[in-house]
Amino acid sequence: MESPVNILLDDLRASHIRLELDTQIHDKNAVYAWFRDRPEVVSVTDPMAVWQSGSDVIHNGESIKKSLLLIERSFLDRDHDHVRILDADPEVLSGDRPVPLPGEIWITNQLALSREIERGDTLQIPTSAGKRELQVSGIVVDPFNNLENVTPASCWVAPGFLTFMAPPADLTEVYLGIRVAEEHQAEPLAEAFRTWLGSELAGSMLTVKILRLAYGLFTRIVAVALLVVAILALIIAFFIISATVTSAVFSDYKVIGILKAQGFTPSQVNGIYLRQYLLTALLFIPPGILCGHLIAGALHRGAMEEIGLLGSEGINPWFLVLPALLVGGAILLCAWWTCRRAGRVRPMEAIRFGAPSLHVKGIFKPGTLQWMPLSVFLGFRNILLNVKRSVFAMIGFGFTVFVLVFSVNITHSFSNIHQHAGDWGMVAADLSVRLSSKRFRVRPEQFQEAMQVDPAVSKTLAHGSFSAVLPPKRGESPQELFGNVFVGDMSSFGMTNLEGSHPVSGDEIALALNTARDGPYRPGDTFQLYAEGQLLEFRVTGIYQTGQNFGQGFRFGEAAAKRFNPNWKPRYYGLNLKPGLDPQEGKDRLQKIWGEAVRVTTSREELRELVDILSGMKFALSMLCLVLLAVSGVSIFNDTILSIKEHRKVFGILKALGATSGMLRMSIVWKTLSTILFSMLAALPTSLWLIPLGLGKLAEGIGMVHFPFSINVTGTLLIIPGLLLFGLACAWLPAGRALAVDPRELIVE
Amino acid sequence: MRMSALSSILIFVAFSPSFGGTAELEAWFEEQFQANAIPGLAVVVVKDDRVVFLRGFGKARASGNTPITADTVMPLGSISKSFTALALLRLAETGQLDLDRPVTAYLPWFTTARKAKSDLITTRLLLSNTSGLPSLDLGILGIDLDDDADERLVRNLSGYMLNREPGLSFEYCNEGFTVAGLVGTTLYGKPYAAFMEETVFEPLGMTRTTADFRRFRELDSPDGHYPGIEAAIPAEHTLLTNAYAAAGMIRAGARDMGRYMRMLLAGGVLDGKRFVSEESVGQLWRHHIALPEREHQKDNAYCLGWQSNLVDQRRLITHGGNTSTASAFLAMEPDRKTGVALLSVIDSLDPRRFASLERLANNALHILHDEPLSDFGLPTQPDITINDYTLPKAEFAAYTGNYLSAGLSTHMLTVSRSEDGGLEAKAVHRGALERHGLLDFANPSRSWLRTIGPPRPVIFNRTLDGRVYALTYQGDTLYKQATETADKTQTSPDARLRLRLPPGWELNWTDGGFDVTHRTRNDLILKARFLSLGEDDTLEKAIEVMIRQPVAFRGEVHTQTIDGRTWRQQSLVTAGNSKQAALWVTRCTDDDLVLLLSTTRQDLTILHQETLFPILKQLSVSD
The missing domain is CATH 3.40.710.10 (DD-peptidase/beta-lactamase superfamily)
Known part of the structure; x- marks a missing residue:
């Protein structure tokens, strides 16, 4: 799952530093020369004219809600920043024409998939001189722009075309891409550039570090999920082999005894079963590898298409050979271990008595459960007759339950993210209001007073943003830090701390997790912050988690902000409405009352970006669930067949005594259902406990240790009947073989 | 009486x-x-x-x-x-x-x-x-x-x-x-x-x-x-x-x-x-x-x-x-x-x-109506600009200089020492003074531009080591000018045109305008001519006169105001040799000034940035 990022950075030779700068402030040729002459720089793109649109780019009458960076594509071959063309005109695909035509635009695969834009569609791009229509003529993969949360999205137009579509006075920026010899050189180089520049950069600079951080979370989650499935499948394979060999040995007990009596050594006897079942197993390893390759490839492709990359480049052959060898070896070992039972059979006892009877040990004596219906009793009995196999089966189902619970609830968590905004470091409010600075304004105090008496509003939290700089330490460069200022009770809006408490007084501050870790800082430590030309000290009171800015940031109260700027005022308000009131109606009402003085969004609109992350995971999760259900289905089927085989004699006797075929069939089914039920009783609560812990571990990189996991109670509970029905279906068909049991055949020794 | x-x-x-x-x-x-x-x-x-x-x-x-x-x-x-x-x-x-x-x-x-x-x-x-x-x-x-x-x-x-x-x-x-x-x-x-x-x-x-x-x-x-x-x-x-x-x-x-x-x-x-x-x-x-x-x-x-x-x-x-x-x-x-x-x-x-x-x-x-006067219109809120902070004089040098806006805007804020020993700022747009006030600092970054108008915030981006590279004024970021350009101002023989050329370009005055060429590029042309195009369809007429070739593709017509002068602009591709060209036309009192920028290298936008924009920002035309 990491390989696509490496593909982007290596095969497509992505820039390690992407620079946009205004040519009327900076001398682009001097900047180009500076980078080119640096020893660590491998190549620099020629300056390319760029222009950024607003976010109201229209496709099929709807805003795509993403701004575009239009780049004039060059005819010249570049050393790096190769754009891979997925879909375009034939002459483009053949390489005859490497650029779009005037009036055309190439967009990234990520943008195309996420907004359902196809080649041939038209985009309406607003400029200050009116809208411009461009036809999408190419879908491409660009190294840096394959994530929803990278904005703006790069697009490509014909060379020299920008003056044809946008007012030339708006076209003063260029893009430069810089590639270094070693990735780790990018950050120091960016810093050296800022120092050389000697002025504020009129533009922006993005490094590869941000790219990797942005990819990290998603790939880690999917990779771990795949690994879990792999382990589960292996365990189930062991289980199946063990159960099958054991069952076969028991069936052939007498025959084994005869063979041994005739002089077969234990190893020879072992060898019979080893060859029989190992051969079967080994025959199916290649198809298994093929299926696994196809499934993994499909998962990989599906997951990567979501982030705009054409899936697998072709999995490294070692990734097929090594698992095959490992799995083969593991199965061989498992089979050999299990086949040793055959070698241990004592000939005389085997010939005389046959296989030892399975009997239930412990408290579950036959007489104790006489009140149960026969089928149910037989089902429980069958479980207890082979506890080890039953436990294996339960473990297998347990994993299935785990993944189902994960899928259902992660979907629910992201869909209801607005209810747990506090855990993401945001204000958990029904409505978010920003005071605007247009002609008709409202003072923050006036708005606050009005909200306190507004009949629809139950709670208000004023807040605002604050930019600062973290002083450098140990030879590092100063780091820009974005924080939030709160006026009021943060706790009532869902904001919590991992450690410590909220800052209250003017010398208190709470730090985001990664800011605290980078220090390191603990509650009680002194923390310095530079802003408004002043370096001030604070005492750390708490550490909190946030999904913003990769877990970097800070919080403090109004008194602290006023130490920097005595006139600081909040510009944002989180509002919670009284119960039963619809947020959209609340939004409309506030807009009607306050007009242009406010901009209002609902929490769902605010958190749309986070919710969109889920769309990238849905396909992968669906595939995982299907795979696990398939594996479980096979396991149930196999176990059912084995059970019938093992209990033929008992079935024969019961049938002779009047038990119907249906009862016997149901006993098999009850065994399966009981196994699933016991499994769920253990796995469900365990999953609900483990999953948040695991997600917390995975999301640590972006500063989230407690993943806001929201349980979909209905969905989770529906897993129970769902899985039971599934088990019923998988067991019912093979259980029909029990109908075919003829008592006369079985009773005869 | x-x-x-x-x-x-x-x-x-x-x-x-x-x-x-x-x-x-x-x-x-x-x-x-x-x-x-x-x-x-x-x-x-x-x-x-x-x-x-x-x-x-x-x-x-x-x-x-x-x-x-x-x-x-x-x-x-x-x-x-x-x-x-x-x-x-x-x-x-x-x-x-x-x-x-x-x-x-x-x-x-x-x-x-x-x-x-x-x-x-x-x-x-x-x-x-x-x-x-x-x-x-x-x-x-x-x-x-x-x-x-x-x-x-x-x-x-x-x-x-x-x-x-x-x-x-x-x-x-x-x-x-x-x-x-x-x-x-x-x-x-x-x-x-x-x-x-x-x-x-x-x-x-x-x-x-x-x-x-x-x-x-x-x-x-x-x-x-x-x-x-x-x-x-x-x-x-x-x-x-x-x-x-x-x-x-x-x-x-x-x-x-x-x-x-x-x-x-x-x-x-x-x-x-x-x-x-x-x-x-x-x-x-x-x-x-x-x-x-x-x-x-x-x-x-x-x-x-x-x-x-x-x-x-x-x-x-x-x-x-x-x-x-x-x-x-x-x-x-x-x-x-x-x-x-x-x-x-x-x-x-x-x-x-x-x-x-x-x-x-x-x-x-x-x-x-012979009624008592009221305080309506008098601010009721306390004056938030009042403060007791004084910026140390020793730090003034970090703040003085010219701060320019990005793009083609000709907004500039010049910060200098005032007569009373403090700092003052002049906001200049299109070469004309638009605001002149004293800077009253509330902290090392944040100041108020005090004039007879309402105080306006001027927020300096000051680094940890005390350097100032940019400021924010009226919602715009203005960047400190590193060095003055050394380009000479050139005046046409009839004194109608004055402009500055960026480095690497050569200017030749012609009858009714000028030609600009680059020392190393032969293909591109920047031409300027005074023409009488009439009242209507000035761009079309300019194309006829200056391009003299069929046009294969036209861009949108844009109306741009740069440094107080309004231009109509259109980019186009000529048929045959697929040359990219941009025409800029501005109305003078009795005629029109037409600029033609053209290239065979499909880099029209870059050429605008390198050549035309610096000229347009400094161009003076006597109508």
């Missing part, structure tokens, strides 16, 4: 408190004007269908001698909106226009990016600022005198989404009034200036009122002033765009404003003749959408081009106007048939130091 009975009666009447005290108004306004920093002010007060006070104070230009009179034609700013609304109501009375029909009934091509929503917009919603159109002020600071500027602006709205549902809430939107004005001019069949002249100004006898930019000079209309440290700075430039004529470009004399108010207060009748129905006047002033309450203002609402407020327990119909170099305010009290209009030749001043036009107008009405 015995006075005649008539004289006695007249004297009694003149000085009787029940007549509101014209002399009192005179004295009071004189006193207020002297205490203020407004260079020139025209005032008209009406009561019971007559003008009771009409006078000009001060000068049209602080550096000149021309007095402001009752007939000086002054910018009205957004008071123009009320005129647009009135004109449209007149059209509605003739049956040509239904204010509640969608705009698309009159402008079928009108659309925004969300057509289904913008199809719901009506003229009434436009006039009440509830159409949902976004307030963009596209190109409002530019210069565009073409008659089709308003239509171009409206067509440009096709690329923008609505901010709100039509009819739901209030957003003050100049573009909305442009659309409304275009409805009127489309129905009337004439450009806006003529539409207003024939529909409103002429019928009302407002002979010193116009929306025609070409008449401003002819009528000696002053451009106004910017606030300086302790005095007004005469403005070299002013807002001049036909695109927003219906929203804010009308200019009028105080006498004419008196006629306007008399007509409205009399329910649509002036000098015995009905101009518009009483019902229409009622529509103009009917609350359309409520506005939030403010200090001393209750029951606020926006009507059709007017605001309605409850001030000092009486209902006032008001509107203000500001063109950044001039400001105006009009207030009427319909219940008592009184009104006052104040037209000034300067941007808004600091309301804590000088009485604002709103305060003057409100108190003028109180004086008229």
Whole structure:
């Protein structure tokens, strides 16, 4: 799952530093020369004219809600920043024409998939001189722009075309891409550039570090999920082999005894079963590898298409050979271990008595459960007759339950993210209001007073943003830090701390997790912050988690902000409405009352970006669930067949005594259902406990240790009947073989 | 001496408190004007269908001698909106226009990016600022005198989404009034200036009122002033765009404003003749959408081009106007048939130091009714700019310098040491001083630019080690200029053109223009020529003359204002050799200056950045 990022950075030779700068402030040729002459720089793109649109780019009458960076594509071959063309005109695909035509635009695969834009569609791009229509003529993969949360999205137009579509006075920026010899050189180089520049950069600079951080979370989650499935499948394979060999040995007990009596050594006897079942197993390893390759490839492709990359480049052959060898070896070992039972059979006892009877040990004596219906009793009995196999089966189902619970609830968590905004470091409010600075304004105090008496509003939290700089330490460069200022009770809006408490007084501050870790800082430590030309000290009171800015940031109260700027005022308000009131109606009402003085969004609109992350995971999760259900289905089927085989004699006797075929069939089914039920009783609560812990571990990189996991109670509970029905279906068909049991055949020794 | 009975009666009447005290108004306004920093002010007060006070104070230009009179034609700013609304109501009375029909009934091509929503917009919603159109002020600071500027602006709205549902809430939107004005001019069949002249100004006898930019000079209309440290700075430039004529470009004399108010207060009748129905006047002033309450203002609402407020327990119909170099305010009290209009030749001043036009107008009405004066218009909140911080003198050097805006904007802020030992800043735009004030620091980063206008924040981006590389002013980031360019200014032999060339380029003066070549590139050409292209289709004619080849592909036509000069621009590809070219045409007094930039390397945009933009920013053309 990491390989696509490496593909982007290596095969497509992505820039390690992407620079946009205004040519009327900076001398682009001097900047180009500076980078080119640096020893660590491998190549620099020629300056390319760029222009950024607003976010109201229209496709099929709807805003795509993403701004575009239009780049004039060059005819010249570049050393790096190769754009891979997925879909375009034939002459483009053949390489005859490497650029779009005037009036055309190439967009990234990520943008195309996420907004359902196809080649041939038209985009309406607003400029200050009116809208411009461009036809999408190419879908491409660009190294840096394959994530929803990278904005703006790069697009490509014909060379020299920008003056044809946008007012030339708006076209003063260029893009430069810089590639270094070693990735780790990018950050120091960016810093050296800022120092050389000697002025504020009129533009922006993005490094590869941000790219990797942005990819990290998603790939880690999917990779771990795949690994879990792999382990589960292996365990189930062991289980199946063990159960099958054991069952076969028991069936052939007498025959084994005869063979041994005739002089077969234990190893020879072992060898019979080893060859029989190992051969079967080994025959199916290649198809298994093929299926696994196809499934993994499909998962990989599906997951990567979501982030705009054409899936697998072709999995490294070692990734097929090594698992095959490992799995083969593991199965061989498992089979050999299990086949040793055959070698241990004592000939005389085997010939005389046959296989030892399975009997239930412990408290579950036959007489104790006489009140149960026969089928149910037989089902429980069958479980207890082979506890080890039953436990294996339960473990297998347990994993299935785990993944189902994960899928259902992660979907629910992201869909209801607005209810747990506090855990993401945001204000958990029904409505978010920003005071605007247009002609008709409202003072923050006036708005606050009005909200306190507004009949629809139950709670208000004023807040605002604050930019600062973290002083450098140990030879590092100063780091820009974005924080939030709160006026009021943060706790009532869902904001919590991992450690410590909220800052209250003017010398208190709470730090985001990664800011605290980078220090390191603990509650009680002194923390310095530079802003408004002043370096001030604070005492750390708490550490909190946030999904913003990769877990970097800070919080403090109004008194602290006023130490920097005595006139600081909040510009944002989180509002919670009284119960039963619809947020959209609340939004409309506030807009009607306050007009242009406010901009209002609902929490769902605010958190749309986070919710969109889920769309990238849905396909992968669906595939995982299907795979696990398939594996479980096979396991149930196999176990059912084995059970019938093992209990033929008992079935024969019961049938002779009047038990119907249906009862016997149901006993098999009850065994399966009981196994699933016991499994769920253990796995469900365990999953609900483990999953948040695991997600917390995975999301640590972006500063989230407690993943806001929201349980979909209905969905989770529906897993129970769902899985039971599934088990019923998988067991019912093979259980029909029990109908075919003829008592006369079985009773005869 | 015995006075005649008539004289006695007249004297009694003149000085009787029940007549509101014209002399009192005179004295009071004189006193207020002297205490203020407004260079020139025209005032008209009406009561019971007559003008009771009409006078000009001060000068049209602080550096000149021309007095402001009752007939000086002054910018009205957004008071123009009320005129647009009135004109449209007149059209509605003739049956040509239904204010509640969608705009698309009159402008079928009108659309925004969300057509289904913008199809719901009506003229009434436009006039009440509830159409949902976004307030963009596209190109409002530019210069565009073409008659089709308003239509171009409206067509440009096709690329923008609505901010709100039509009819739901209030957003003050100049573009909305442009659309409304275009409805009127489309129905009337004439450009806006003529539409207003024939529909409103002429019928009302407002002979010193116009929306025609070409008449401003002819009528000696002053451009106004910017606030300086302790005095007004005469403005070299002013807002001049036909695109927003219906929203804010009308200019009028105080006498004419008196006629306007008399007509409205009399329910649509002036000098015995009905101009518009009483019902229409009622529509103009009917609350359309409520506005939030403010200090001393209750029951606020926006009507059709007017605001309605409850001030000092009486209902006032008001509107203000500001063109950044001039400001105006009009207030009427319909219940008592009184009104006052104040037209000034300067941007808004600091309301804590000088009485604002709103305060003057409100108190003028109180004086008229012999009522106590009120504090309406005086800020009630504490002055947040007051502080006791002093920036150490030793740090001044880090702040001084020129700070430039990115792109092609010619905004610049120059920070230098002031005469009193502090720091001062001059805001310059297009080479002209726009603001000059003292910097009062509240902390090492944040300062207030103190002038006679309201203090404006100037926030310096100061690094940890005390260096200053940029600042934020008026919402823009300005970057400290590292070094001055060493390019020479070159002047054409006939002295019509002066420009600076970037390094690496060579200039050859030709007959009627110049050619620019690059030392290492042979393929590209930058040519400039003075041509007589006529009034219409100047770009097409320029293509014929300068390109002389068939054109295979054309880009959009853009109107750009750079350094105060308006250019029309179009990029194109010639047939055959696929050369990319860009034509820039600007109108001079008697001819047109045409620039042609062309290249065979498909790098037209980069060439604009490298060659043309530096020239355009420094180009001086003698018309």
